[in-house]
Amino acid sequence: MTLAELDHQDRRLNAAIGSVDIRKGFESYLDIVDTFYSEDVEVILGEGTEPVRGRDDLRSRLSEFLAPIHMMAEVGGLSVTVQSTAVPAPDGAGTDSRWEARFRAASGSTRTFSWSVKRRWKEGRVNYERHYDHHVVGLRSL
Numbered sequence: 001m002t003l004a005e006l007d008h009q010d011r012r013l014n015a016a017i018g019s020v021d022i023r024k025g026f027e028s029y030l031d032i033v034d035t036f037y038s039e040d041v042e043v044i045l046g047e048g049t050e051p052v053r054g055r056d057d058l059r060s061r062l063s064e065f066l067a068p069i070h071m072m073a074e075v076g077g078l079s080v081t082v083q084s085t086a087v088p089a090p091d092g093a094g095t096d097s098r099w100e101a102r103f104r105a106a107s108g109s110t111r112t113f114s115w116s117v118k119r120r121w122k123e124g125r126v127n128y129e130r131h132y133d134h135h136v137v138g139l140r141s142l
Helices: 003-021 027-036 055-076
Strands: 037-044 079-087 095-104 110-122 125-138
Touching: 003 027, 003 055, 003 079, 003 110, 027 055, 037 055, 055 079, 079 125
Parallel strands: 037 125
Antiparallel strands: 079 095, 095 110, 110 125
16 A cells, blocks of 8 residues: 555544543444554553454453443543544654543543554554553543
């Protein structure tokens, strides 16, 4: 793929992630994994964490993470917004982006998580993804 094609595919992936309404369920995120990630993907979710290997393991890990967020949003009134900004990849190989997820409780309390993502693509699908530079701002409990 050319750099322009990689950027386009990355924008499509980021837009798909950002458009999901977690109140309605988290299954759309699993569909995104099936559409955009290779069978043999490797995902590193943070420093010092074991890589998640394979699309099935990624789906499982996402389900464990997203199910409680969905319940808090659907039942508890938690509002969740997710945004991304493309960042030029310094080495010109793959794509980079900066992410922000804001959680707002029914009480008005907020907590914002931000991180960066580096992706490598193979045959139009993500085959490597690393999450790094994590930051948290806001109240510990919502």
